Amino acid sequence: MSENFKSVYRLGAEDGLLLAPVLAAVCLCMGASVYYPMMFLPTMVLMAGVPVITFITQKRTFSRQLQSPTLSALWLQGICMFFFASLIMGLVVYGALRWMWPGFINDQVDLVVSIYGASSDPDITTLVKGIERARDSHSLPSPIDVTLELMYMVVFTGSLLSLVSGLIVRATGRHNHSNKPPHFNPDN
Numbered sequence: 557m558s559e560n561f562k563s564v565y566r567l568g569a570e571d572g573l574l575l576a577p578v579l580a581a582v583c584l585c586m587g588a589s590v591y592y593p594m595m596f597l598p599t600m601v602l603m604a605g606v607p608v609i610t611f612i613t614q615k616r617t618f619s620r621q622l623q624s625p626t627l628s629a630l631w632l633q634g635i636c637m638f639f640f641a642s643l644i645m646g647l648v649v650y651g652a653l654r655w656m657w658p659g660f661i662n663d664q665v666d667l668v669v670s671i672y673g674a675s676s677d678p679d680i681t682t683l684v685k686g687i688e689r690a691r692d693s694h695s696l697p698s699p700i701d702v703t704l705e706l707m708y709m710v711v712f713t714g715s716l717l718s719l720v721s722g723l724i725v726r727a728t729g730r731h732n733h734s735n736k737p738p739h740f741n742p743d744n
Contacts, residue, residue, distance in 0.1 A: 564629050568636020571613040575637055576644035578605055579710060583649045587657060590664070610634055610717055614725045624729065627722050634718020635711070642710040646703050653699035661702065665691050 562570075582602045589595040614630045625633075653660055665687060672684050690696055697705075 564633045565636050567613075567617055568633045569640045571609075571633070571637040572640030572644070574613065575606070575609055575641035578602055578609060579641050579645040580648035582606070583645060583706065584652055587652060587660060590660070590667075591657075607717055607721065610637070610714070610721045611724065613637060614718070614721050615729075618725050618729045624726075627719075627726055630722035630725060631715075631719050634721060635715045638711050638714025638718065642707040642714075645710065646707045649706055650699055650703040653702060661696055661699070662691070665696060 582599060585595045585599040585602060589599055614634060617630065617633060618625055657663075669684055669687060669691075672680050675681060675684070
């Protein structure tokens with residue numbers, strides 16, 4: 557099938573394969589930065605690459621299409637890209653939380669309790685006591701809970717990023733695109 561006739565969903569899925577390793581690396585580096593603070597630097601570099609990848613993939617689609625893609629088509633492509641990338645990223649994050657760093661969630665709770673536990677503010681003290689009760693009653697989120705929340709966040713923020721990127725692509729795109737609908741070809 558020609559590049560000109562790929563559906564928005566297929567383009568998004570293919571672009572999601574490009575974005576997924578970056579998102580997975582961002583999550584792993586961010587998690588590792590808790591234990592190794594220097595991992596924060598690659599995390600920031602990888603995070604800065606996400607909007608660049610989004611723009612490049614949408615710009616590539618815009619320049620390869622015979623007709624100018626609409627903003628909604630570029631936006632949907634970006635949403636699909638982030639959705640499919642988040643599925644792969646979710647597998648990696650779940651595996652990391654389950655087998656690589658099984659105590660990560662408890663470590664984060666202990667860190668919050670140790671930092672805010674000495675506060676004299678009654679609101680913070682109430683918050684710390686609530687967190688301690690959740691920890692003691694084994695009511696903390698599981699690795700799959702954290703993974704699903706992270707996937708929701710990636711798709712939502714990716715949707716917003718795709719909208720902004722699509723606006724920029726449309727504003728800076730080629731001006732020789734025809735706004736006429738594609739010619740009907742009965743042979744296809």
